[in-house]
Amino acid sequence: MTKTGRHATPRYRRLRATPAIRDLVRETTLTPHDLIQPFFVVEGTNKKEAIASLPGICRYSPDQLVRTIADYQKRGGRAGLLFGVPRAKDNRASRAYAANAIVPVAIRRIKKEFPKFLVLTDVCLCAYLTHGHCGVVQGGVIDNDKSLPLLAKMALAHAAAGADFVAPSDMMDGRVQAIREALDKNDFSNVGILSYAAKYASAYYGPFREAAGSPPQFGDRATYQMDPANQREALKEAEQDVAEGADIVMVKPALAYLDVVALLRRELTVPVAAYNVSGEYSMVKAAAAKNWLKERDVVLETLTAIKRAGADIIISYHAQDALNWMKGM
Numbered sequence: 335m336t337k338t339g340r341h342a343t344p345r346y347r348r349l350r351a352t353p354a355i356r357d358l359v360r361e362t363t364l365t366p367h368d369l370i371q372p373f374f375v376v377e378g379t380n381k382k383e384a385i386a387s388l389p390g391i392c393r394y395s396p397d398q399l400v401r402t403i404a405d406y407q408k409r410g411g412r413a414g415l416l417f418g419v420p421r422a423k424d425n426r427a428s429r430a431y432a433a434n435a436i437v438p439v440a441i442r443r444i445k446k447e448f449p450k451f452l453v454l455t456d457v458c459l460c461a462y463l464t465h466g467h468c469g470v471v472q473g474g475v476i477d478n479d480k481s482l483p484l485l486a487k488m489a490l491a492h493a494a495a496g497a498d499f500v501a502p503s504d505m506m507d508g509r510v511q512a513i514r515e516a517l518d519k520n521d522f523s524n525v526g527i528l529s530y531a532a533k534y535a536s537a538y539y540g541p542f543r544e545a546a547g548s549p550p551q552f553g554d555r556a557t558y559q560m561d562p563a564n565q566r567e568a569l570k571e572a573e574q575d576v577a578e579g580a581d582i583v584m585v586k587p588a589l590a591y592l593d594v595v596a597l598l599r600r601e602l603t604v605p606v607a608a609y610n611v612s613g614e615y616s617m618v619k620a621a622a623a624k625n626w627l628k629e630r631d632v633v634l635e636t637l638t639a640i641k642r643a644g645a646d647i648i649i650s651y652h653a654q655d656a657l658n659w660m661k662g663m
């Protein structure tokens with residue numbers, strides 16, 4: 335009570351008065367260590383192919399990828415998630431798990447130059463199968479259990495090449511266990527699993543499918559990826575993946591699913607990653623190109639918001655730019 339007998343007006347603005355005070359009381363701080371940059375890798379040499387739907391992102395051959403990663407590291411980047419774009423597809427995804435497949439080749443190249451650079455790899459069959467689905471197709475349906483051995487073989491090929499983490503994104507049931515068992519049996523118990531645990535059947539993946547050449551040739555992914563309307567199911571999926579041996583669980587996409595990020599952070603003890611996907615990136619790039627918004631500010635606000643929601647790790651196409659912008663913060 336004040337002298338006049340009235341309650342003092344709360345002065346919340348005191349804590350916003352100057353940059354020093356705001357810095358002092360800030361609850362969430364984005365750091366370079368939180369970020370993982372996705373990289374697309376193609377066969378061949380001396381290739382750097384722009385991707386129209388993802389301005390600023392390219393497909394690199396392994397020799398060029400190493401140069402890009404050198405630059406990324408100079409900015410403070412320490413981790414990348416690799417996506418392979420094979421020259422040829424077939425109905426067994428043979429180019430997904432061959433020892434000389436594009437991703438294993440790229441991993442060896444990176445690890446030779448930069449042994450400490452953290453290499454994560456997307457493990458999924460869609461870019462390697464003719465029909466573009468994430469699992470093996472039998473009689474027009476995606477056969478869960480027939481897909482597991484191929485996913486495990488793919489993960490093994492990445493581990494043998496030196497991957498630090500494999501990241502299964504296929505959404506087949508039981509794949510984390512199949513991969514964990516295959517890794518352990520082959521002396522790769524040190525290789526971790528970041529599972530795309532709550533991966534939604536999202537329209538935000540549109541630009542990625544152009545980048546990776548992986549749109550399904552028939553139907554959609556709704557029989558294996560999650561219904562965007564569901565939240566409890568995400569917890570069920572993530573708990574199951576942890577039980578099967580996932581070290582880190584991911585929510586994907588990020589922005590339309592921050593409630594799911596917050597839920598998993600609250601309910602689980604493992605690190606939670608969020609994937610700020612291609613469509614989320616391309617929307618910002620398109621609006622920024624028209625000067626409709628300030629790219630730097632929107633990106634830093636977005637990444638901070640994903641972290642505030644509970645993500646310990648953020649996978650984002652913006653990472654390479656954000657690292658530069660964060661230096662000025």
Ligand code: PBG
Pocket residue numbers: 456458460468503504538539540541542543555610611612613
């Ligand atoms: C492949 C895969 C996809 C993404 C990551 N891994 C596409 C899909 O499921 O259709 C999406 C990444 C992005 O949109 O940035 N299973």
Ligand code: ZN
Pocket residue numbers: 458459460461467468503504
């Ligand atoms: Zn897939």
